Amino acid sequence: MSIQRVRSKRAKTDALLADPTLREHVPDTRAFQRSTVEQMLDQYEMIYVKPVNGTFGNGVIRVEKSNEASQPYLFQSGEAKYAFVSFDQMFRKLLDVKKPKPYLAQQGIDLLKYAGRRFDLRIMVQKNPKGRWESTGMIGRLAHPRKIVTNYHAGGTPMSVPTLLKRHLTTEQRKACEARLSKLGVETAEALAKRFPRIKEIGIDIAIDLRIKPWILEVNTLPDPFLFKKLPDRSVFRRIYSYAVAYGRFRVRKRKA
Structure with a gap:
């Protein structure tokens, strides 16, 4: 069975708005x-x-x-x-x-800033080998100083979440925030899967506002896993990639004898 892709931002937003829990995290x-x-x-x-x-x-x-x-x-x-x-x-x-x-x-959401530049977060959520949704990675994206978007392909800088949040939260608050975001990631995937049952992975762009409230800016059903190779902890990418192989996005390359 092929992995489902959903291009329409409107269709994905409507699926999230249908969930009472997620509705408060979706911008107008x-x-x-x-x-x-x-x-x-x-x-x-x-x-x-x-x-x-x-x-x-x-x-x-x-x-x-x-x-x-x-x-x-x-x-x-x-x-x-x-x-x-x-x-x-x-x-x-x-x-x-x-x-x-x-x-x-x-x-528009007033994003938190790091060194005067706006940032948001990308959360990777995947079906694990047991068929359950799991938040497998989280990375920050620091906007180019002269641009409004944070995307890596538009000049954004990938950074670890603890680095970006340490000026805004204590260590305990940050860990609680990350746990909350991981849970929000799974809830988002479950809500989308009700409308699009063949999806296996999503990348969620999350804005954190000045009150530390998370907002779901966008959901991508063809997220870039290689962004997570930019993290110091390489085990995050290895887990993401292994899950993607398990559900068929990538094939394992056979080594030549």
Whole structure:
């Protein structure tokens, strides 16, 4: 049986929203349209617009509203920044800059920072050889200093979770936070599997806000396991890879005699 892949961010978000426990960890996410962007900026002051189908942070744009600025509307795409006096001006430019494909608008989360740079976390969750969901790895992703996304392929820096959290939490608090995130990872996989029963692995992008609340930004059903080779503890990658071999994502290479 082949491993199921789900490209649509909307379909995965809907599956999570159907779970009462997970719903509180999912940012407000709506179809991209003019009225939605305007309403969400008034409500949250920062939102992200992102392609419904997309990877590596490609096409993601951060849009902000600051009532105290002379140009209150601004957005950033890649390293390019734009500022505008009116919403109409901003939205016209936004339509020019975004890719010509369906988009979502998502509530912006104020991420924790390390050395002045935003970071989020990637949690790897897999079916183990006994057929149970298990959180097998956790890694931090530190954003490029001039970009809004944390993805490694967009210039983000992989870092260990303890390193990123040590300035925000005590050792005991950090361990409790990591245990909570591991549990959230399993709950997320179980919720998605109800809608997509043939999935075997997921990578969850988690934002930690200033109150240390975790938010599920995105779920990837074709996560990059090799990112975890960047961790000092190589046993994490070895476990992830061995599980992936067990459920058929990778084949074991036979050594030549």
